[in-house]
Amino acid sequence: MADHWITQSKAAADAHELKRPVLKNCIKAFLVGGIICTIGQLVTLLLMLYFPFTEQTAGNPTVAIMVFFSMLLTGFGLYHKLGQFAGAGSAVPVTGFGNAVVSAAIEHRSEGLVLGVGGNIFKLAGSVIVFGVISAFIIALIKTVLFQLGVI
Amino acid sequence: MKTWHFPSLPSIISASVAAGPFEKKSPYADHFDTFFEDLYMEEKSFEKAQRKLLETSVQGTLQKAGMSGQQVDCMIAGDLINQITPSNIAARTLGIPYLGVFSACASSMEGLALAGALVHGGYSEAMLTGVSSHNAATEKQFRYPTEYGGQKPPTAQWTVTAAGSVLVTGNTVDALAHIEKATIGRVQDINVTDPFNMGAAMSLAAADTIERHFIQSGESARDYDLIITGDLAEIGHAAVKDILNKKQIHLSADQFLDCGKMIYQGLDEVQAGGSGPACSAAMVYGYFLKLLKEGVVNRVLVIATGALLSPLTFQQKETIPCIAHAVSLIKPQKVGG
Amino acid sequence: MKKMMLIAISILYLTGCAAFEQTGPVHVKIHDGENGTVKEVAQRIEDTKELYDSVVVAADSTLVVSYKVKHMNRFQMKSIEKKMKRWLTEKYPEKEIVLSSDYKIFMELYAFSDKWNTGELNEQEAMKEIEKIIKLKKEMT
Incomplete structure (x- = not known):
């Protein structure tokens, strides 16, 4: 009898479940991810135009700069809004990595520098x-x- | 299994709700007493902020009743954070004898039922009961917050940043409401593992408690003006209605409400609705008690639902066990009247 | 907010276009007698339909070639470069051959050719400049 209600309830709950809007999320992720990568391309271009970097060598400083951007956005509390909107679009590019590091560090600051920030900064x-x-x-x-x- | 009856009708004589900045946007914000402008509430961490919420709420309740902490026999409190430390530490500050309870988001009604029982049983003359929750502290405890770059599904719920408390004493006409009956829930599990879909996980627990409350107390849905669930939100609330229909208990749409759906009505960023022990506490202690006091409604049944998961259990792929406690409240009246 | 997005997107679009528009072809010979070399290499690049825009710099010891690959052919960049390199080494076995599709190298060579054509540089300075560009090209990180 109990099992009966478990399956019944599961069915009722599933009937009302809201599916993730996968297609919509994909489109949003594509657009936002694309814009982030275009900004990255712009950074690469500027590095090549004004600094002695070639396409080959501009990659690393570009990554560093993009991570720096996302760190600023995370610190000002803007990146999570982008994250909720874009999902994978903002999580997959290297900016998502920067965001994950900084937000963990900020969140665990209250537990101290060594055990809190140091121990949790690479949580994700x-x-x-x-x-x-x-x-x-x-x-x-x-x-x-x-x-x-x-x-x- | 029995429903607890309190024929002496213990009274809720005062209530107070303290809430965070986001809750100020709630359509029911007028019914909350204190607001904090910042999630940190001038404290160093979110956990400390949550403790401050509970302290503020308790002090507000005492002040409204014109009582001091010394006159209270015991405080029952609970929350979601590590070993209910915000409640523990708030109790340290307040210096009131203290019982810590944990039923996740059902702690609010667990506390109220216990307070009613202890007062009715004559063990206590004045009981405080309260719960608190804090959005950021809870996110940190249980889930990966969106700050980490994740995207919340539409079934996710938003933990309410608030604390609500009430003072329960022996029967007096000068009350906000009386505690009439209470049904303690059974732990139910319908094999949901997704912590972003707690409403669905809690549905059977809520339906079971409602059904048992009606059967054990010989009542039906018609005896209540309102049947209010704690924090089932969109999915869970609809599911409970379906399950109850199958159990031949029919509730009408304007009778069957959900605090989680109500508290953030019209706010987009919360996905499916509110959650957290303070969700039911804020709505019931802030809003529904006023309705009872003013006589807009005569009897309400509050079912607070809780998902008894821990960060460990869901990472170890355990299903989410859930519980629901029901307390029926009745408008102020003389005993036997 | 929407307006700002629109502006940002158009700026990105325009800068993207500006960077990859055609500026060449430019041919530079440092030493007399390399006239033929320059012409042959330039012709060969002209004939390769995946490429556009080129800078060819020829001295008696070195040959520096830079070109741009058409956008849709960028996936074949490696094989194009390989083919080109083989052709050049077979044709000019006595020269050091530097081949690059890197935009930065292209720009540097272009700037160098400008300077050379206006007569700012003498032969020795020119060779030094070329050495510098080759060194830049060989940097990996």
């Missing part, structure tokens, strides 16, 4: 770093093996 970004390093290692391994075998 930590997994990005870990899996980034691991996947880079695996890809490099595959490439090396293929090179040695003479496939590439």
Whole structure:
């Protein structure tokens, strides 16, 4: 009898569930992500025009500058509004990484500098770093093996 | 299983609600007593701010009743943060004997039911009961806030930043309302694992408590002017109605209300509605008690619902167990009248 | 808010266009006798339909070539460069060949050619400039 009501209730709850508007979210993410990347491109261009950076070398400073932008936006409390609107569009570019680091640091400031900020700053970004390093290692391994075998 | 009856009709003699900046935009903001302009409330952390909310609310309640902390026998309080520390520390400041309770968002009605029982049983003459919640502190405790760049689904709920408290004493006509009956809930689990969809998870718990309250007290939906759920919000509230329909309990739309849906009516950024123990506390202690006092409604049944999850359990993929406590309130009257 | 967005987007759009419009082709020979080389290389770039706009700088020891790749062909950039490099090394085995599709190198070469054509530089200074550009091109990070 109890099981009966569990399934009944689950069905009733599911019937009223609001699905995530996936298509709408995708479009918003595409537009906002695209705009963020265009701004990044602009930064690259400015670096090339006014500083001795080539397309090859402008990448790293561009990333640094974009992260800096998102840190400012996070600090002023604007980035989460963008995050709720754009979802993946603002989370996937490197600005999302900057946001994750800074917001965690701000949130845990009340627990002190060492245990709070230091311990929690990579609460979210930590997994990005870990899996980034691991996947880079695996890809490099595959490439090396293929090179040695003479496939590439 | 029994519903608790309080024939001596313990009285709620005063109530006070303190709320945060966002709640000022609520259509029911007029019924809240104190507001803070900033989420930090001049404190160093959100947790400290939450404690301040509860302290402010309790002091407001005492002031309205013209009583001091010494005259109160015991305070029952609860909240959502780590081992209910905001309540614990507020109790330290207030210096009132204290019982900490936890039923997540159902703590408000758990406290009220216990206060009613202790006063009716003659163990206590004046009981304080209150709950608090703070949006930022709760987000930090339970979920990844949107500040981290995540996107909330439309089923997500917005934790209310507020604290509400009431003072319960023996029967007096000069009351806001009387506590008449209380039904303590059973923990129910319908295998929802998504903490962003708590309304759905809590639906069976609420429906079960309502059904049991009616059966055990021999009443029906017609005996109540209003049946108010705590923080089910859009999805959960609609689901409860469906479940009750299947159980042959039919509630009309203007009789069956939800604090979570009401408190942020017309505010877009909250997704499905409000949540948190203070959601039901703010609406019931702030708004519905006034309706009872003014005689606009005669009897209401308040069902506060709580999702008993912890950050650990949902990361370990446990389903969310839920509970609901019901308390029926009646407008001021003499015993037997 | 909407107005600001519109302005921001149009600025981005315009800057994007300005950066990739055609400015060349420009051919520079540092030493006499490289006339033929410059012409041959320029012709070859002209014939490659994925490319537009080029700067060719030829000295007796080095040959610096920069070009822009048409937007839709940017995915084939690597293979185009490989083909070009092979052709150049076979044709001019005695020269150091520097080949780049990098926009920065293009700009630097273009600025260099301007200076050279107005006669600001003598032969030695020109070779130094070229060395500098080659060094910039070889930087990886």
